[in-house]
Amino acid sequence: MMGWIVFGGIVWVAGWGLNIWLSRLPRSRATSLAVPILFGVTIILIWESVVRGFGISPVLLPAPSAIALRFAASTGILWEDFVQTVLKGALSGYVIGCGGAFVMAVVVDRFPFLQRGLLPVGNFVAALPIIGMAPILVMWFGFDWQSKAAVVVVMVFFPMLVNTVEGLQATDSMQRDLMRTYASGYWTTLLKLRLPAAMPFIFNGLKIATTLALIGAIVAEFFGSPIKGMGFRISTSVGQLALDLVWAEIVVAAIVGSAFYGGVALLEKAVTFWHPSQRG
Numbered sequence: 001m002m003g004w005i006v007f008g009g010i011v012w013v014a015g016w017g018l019n020i021w022l023s024r025l026p027r028s029r030a031t032s033l034a035v036p037i038l039f040g041v042t043i044i045l046i047w048e049s050v051v052r053g054f055g056i057s058p059v060l061l062p063a064p065s066a067i068a069l070r071f072a073a074s075t076g077i078l079w080e081d082f083v084q085t086v087l088k089g090a091l092s093g094y095v096i097g098c099g100g101a102f103v104m105a106v107v108v109d110r111f112p113f114l115q116r117g118l119l120p121v122g123n124f125v126a127a128l129p130i131i132g133m134a135p136i137l138v139m140w141f142g143f144d145w146q147s148k149a150a151v152v153v154v155m156v157f158f159p160m161l162v163n164t165v166e167g168l169q170a171t172d173s174m175q176r177d178l179m180r181t182y183a184s185g186y187w188t189t190l191l192k193l194r195l196p197a198a199m200p201f202i203f204n205g206l207k208i209a210t211t212l213a214l215i216g217a218i219v220a221e222f223f224g225s226p227i228k229g230m231g232f233r234i235s236t237s238v239g240q241l242a243l244d245l246v247w248a249e250i251v252v253a254a255i256v257g258s259a260f261y262g263g264v265a266l267l268e269k270a271v272t273f274w275h276p277s278q279r280g
Contacts, residue, residue: 008049015042062244070244071251077233078252085230086256088145089217093152098209101157102202105164109194110186115165122158130155130219138224148229151220156209163208167201168194203268210260214253 018038025031044064050056051063058066071078108114134151141147171194221231230249237245 002053004049004053008046008053011042011045011049015039059241059243062247066244067247067251071248074245074248077245078248080228081230081233081249082252082256084145084226084228085148085217085221086214089148089220089229090152090213092145093149093217094156094209094213096149097153097156097213098160098206100153101160101205102164104157105161105168106190108161108165109168109190119162119165122161125154125158130216131223134216134220135223138220143224144226145229147224148217148220152213152216155212155216159208159212160202160205163201163205164198167198170194170201171197199272200268203264203272206264207261207268210264211257214257214260218253 015038019035022031022035022038048064051061062070104118108118130151133154134147137150137154138147141150168190218229218231218234221229222235225232230253234246234249237243237249
């Protein structure tokens with residue numbers, strides 16, 4: 001046991017020293033990737049050494065090696081849960097919610113009186129706790145993925161709506177007056193001026209929604225689900241004290257969430273390359 005504790009100390013000192021050395025190098029893509037990778041590897045090795053060195057029960061905290069072994073042995077289950085929760089529940093709800101919010105934002109922008117009535121309601125709905133909405137929507141839409149998609153729609157709709165409406169109002173009066181001098185109507189101005197200017201706000205809403213979608217789909221499965229899904233697996237595995245499988249599901253959720261957010265961020269960089277936030 002003492003050997004594992006010493007090993008953890010050596011890893012901590014080595015990781016600290018390497019991070020200091022990397023911070024002194026010229027900033028580049030390689031060093032930007034090396035720092036978080038090194039930090040993650042250091043945390044995993046320290047985690048392993050602490051669990052084994054202090055003999056922590058796997059029920060309380062399994063070692064990373066045990067989680068990796070369970071992950072490798074449960075790829076079939078993890079894939080089935082991924083399809084049920086992410087592809088069916090989270091992704092479908094994300095597309096429907098964000099798409100509907102975008103269309104509604106254009107309608108609100110076209111008819112300003114809707115803004116005074118709809119946005120306060122949106123703020124109220126956005127403040128409702130998911131543990132209050134999820135059971136109701138499960139009873140309405142059933143126990144399969146449709147109810148989880150409905151929860152995701154409710155969670156992502158209003159953040160996306162607020163960001164899009166705010167973005168459509170980002171242009172100043174001089175820019176709009178210039179479009180009017182060219183005899184541009186509402187739709188021409190929207191497509192050629194206001195919508196491009198709103199893209200940073202729209203992508204901000206899309207990035208916020210990526211996290212909300214995954215959380216909403218997983219939590220909704222705690223309130224009723226067929227015998228598959230990440231939330232279902234986590235809740236049942238906790239009851240069975242199979243904490244290594246719980247952590248394996250958490251790893252999948254972390255990877256999927258990071259990839260989802262990163263994909264939207266890359267798309268934002270390609271679309272809004274002209275914006276100051278994307279320079280440098």
